[in-house]
Amino acid sequence: MNQTSDVVVLGAGVVGLMSAIHLAREGLSVTIVERRARGREASRAAGGILSSIKPWALASELAALAAQSEASYPALTAEIRDATGIDPEWRRCGMLLVDSDQAIAAKQWSNAGGQRVEILDMNASVTLEPAVQPGSRPAIRLPDAAQIRNPRLMDGLGKFAELNGVRVVEYVGACGLFVRNGRCSGVSTDEGLIRGDRVILSAGAWSGALLARVGISCPVTPIRGQMIWYRVPRGTVEHIVIRDGYYVIPRSDGVLVVGSTADAAEFSEVTPSEMVRQLHDAATRIIPQLDRTPVRGQWSGLRPWCPDGLPYIGAAPDVDRLFMCVGHHRNGMALAPASARLLINIMLGRSTRIDPAPFDPRARMAAPAVADL
Ligand SMILES: Cc1cc2nc3c(=O)[nH]c(=O)nc-3n(C[C@H](O)[C@H](O)[C@H](O)COP(=O)(O)OP(=O)(O)OC[C@H]3O[C@@H](n4cnc5c(N)ncnc54)[C@H](O)[C@@H]3O)c2cc1C
Structure with missing residues (x-):
């Protein structure tokens, strides 16, 4: 499986699928690699509450993401319903x-x-x-x-991603990120290398193990x-x-x-x-x-x-062209639309409405022990 895309996304949960859709709509070719069927893990298990259960206790950095996501859900779910026939039941x-x-x-x-x-x-x-x-x-x-009915959101998002031109590769597990000379240019799988000019890691709770293999210590558990x-x-x-x-x-x-x-x-x-x-x-x-x-x-x-309660959104430390959007813990459904939007704007070098600094992985993670694997 030796194909090249502008971007390879590792993990087809709510974060990976929303990121892939944004990128495809920007005209980039996108492949998303998923070891199971798309949208089966935390994003399917969730309750679908689209706010924190104590929103007044939410960190101010997350409140900005929450407000932007909340505002985007009615239009997003209507678009998914109209395009795919699957109603995510935003209510x-x-x-x-x-x-x-x-x-x-x-x-x-x-x-x-x-x-x-x-x-x-x-x-x-x-x-x-x-x-x-x-x-x-x-x-x-x-x-x-x-609320949204998240199993339906995930089914709708998967189909919507394909309708937007995203190539969804299912039942193919990534064994590692492909890093050479300090630069990430794909994802290694049992079925070969899936090449991309840039890579997004959105593997949820499994992200830490994948980063550890390229020497990045990421405390997501x-x-x-x-x-x-x-x-x-x-x-x-x-x-x-x-x-x-x-x-x-x-x-x-x-x-x-x-x-x-x-x-x-x-x-x-x-x-x-x-x-x-x-x-x-x-x-x-x-x-x-x-x-x-x-x-x-x-x-x-x-x-x-993740220990400080903020997801990691942005460029990974010391590996060029590797980006990540992980660590949404209890609020991934409530935050994913704005997190994905923030990540894509960072990747494309655009200004962002939300301050990206508190989410920057480079400021919060250990540098690679091994720079070139
Ligand atoms: C019981 C429960 C209730 C929740 N309720 C809510 C709620 O009401 N509201 C809310 O906002 N949030 C809720 N959440 C939190 C929310 O579900 C998560 O924050 C969110 O789903 C995380 O999305 P994700 O895309 O990062 O991870 P995931 O949905 O876990 O997606 C990661 C994907 O990466 C894939 N992957 C991993 N390793 C590899 C590999 N090596 N190769 C290829 N693919 C790989 C996985 O198979 C998976 O599909 C709840 C979570 C749980 C568990």
């Missing part, structure tokens, strides 16, 4: 934090230019969401919060998250509801997704039964009638975690 369903001690912080954030926030007493909370158990403390409502789902009568709840860090997300057809746990599980995606019990108990505390509702299924995914 402004609102978010309700029940029994929260965050009311003051939420109000201050809203007054300082964040989203609209309403503080609801117990009666108002029950009137709004009768199936939800109110707490002794007020509830916080964010009426503008939105996997944090496993587990999810379960129920089928309930449509309209049982309308909002994403959050309590004690767990959430329920109502899809439009009565599917109710519940998440999520967080544990350092290396690269295992097995869902232990005690995790299912933990999620079921949390769901029942939010919606008591779920106690009598069977859990229909479970899954898990690996979030790409």
Whole structure:
């Protein structure tokens, strides 16, 4: 498989696919290499909440990415739906934090230019969401919060990428980045070298291992998250509801997704039964009638975690023509459109609306121990 593209993208999650689409729309030839089917890993496992579950606690650098992404989702998902026939189901369903001690912080954030926030007493909370158990403390409502149905987003994005001319190579794992004389010019696979004038690494939780092979120490590690789902009568709840860090997300057809746990599980995606019990108990505390509702299924995914909480977006340290967009941890669906846009503008040498400095991998990672592999 000895072909050359302007850009090779390693990893077809939400970050890789969105980056590939931007580049293809700039007129560049793009190949995306994926060891499984596209969009199967963290991006499929996610809940699809398009904001942080405590947006007032988000680092200011991430808030800029979040706001830009949030604004872009309605048009992006409409375009995907019209072009592919797959509806990612973007919906402004609102978010309700029940029994929260965050009311003051939420109000201050809203007054300082964040989203609209309403503080609801117990009666108002029950009137709004009768199936939800109110707490002794007020509830916080964010009426503008939105969700997407991310498995559908990923299916739509994959198809949309192809319609935009991206060559998607599936079931071909990269064994390494091809670096010669300090310059990256492709991806090595079992089926040969896939050459590119530039390479983007967007391999999520697996990115650290690929960088280590070219001597770059990148602290991205996997944090496993587990999810379960129920089928309930449509309209049982309308909002994403959050309590004690767990959430329920109502899809439009009565599917109710519940998440999520967080544990350092290396690269295992097995869902232990005690995790299912933990999620079921949390769901029942939010919606008591779920106690009598069977859990229909479970899954898990690996979030790409990085220690300082900011993704790495930009040129990799000391290897020419290697770029990266990794480490979105819990917020990859909420941030990916703006992260991909920022990366592409950096690659193409354009000015950026968002300050790229806090995300620059070169300032935050160790230099290669071996410059030329
Ligand atoms: C349970 C759970 C719930 C979540 N909920 C939310 C949410 O509600 N909202 C939100 O914003 N975020 C959420 N997230 C976080 C979000 O899913 C991630 O931040 C995001 O999906 C990361 O995207 P990615 O493209 O970087 O990684 P991934 O989606 O993991 O994609 C990386 C891709 O690289 C491929 N790859 C890896 N190694 C190789 C190789 N050697 N060769 C070829 N391909 C390779 C993988 O197969 C994979 O397809 C959640 C995550 C989990 C696990």
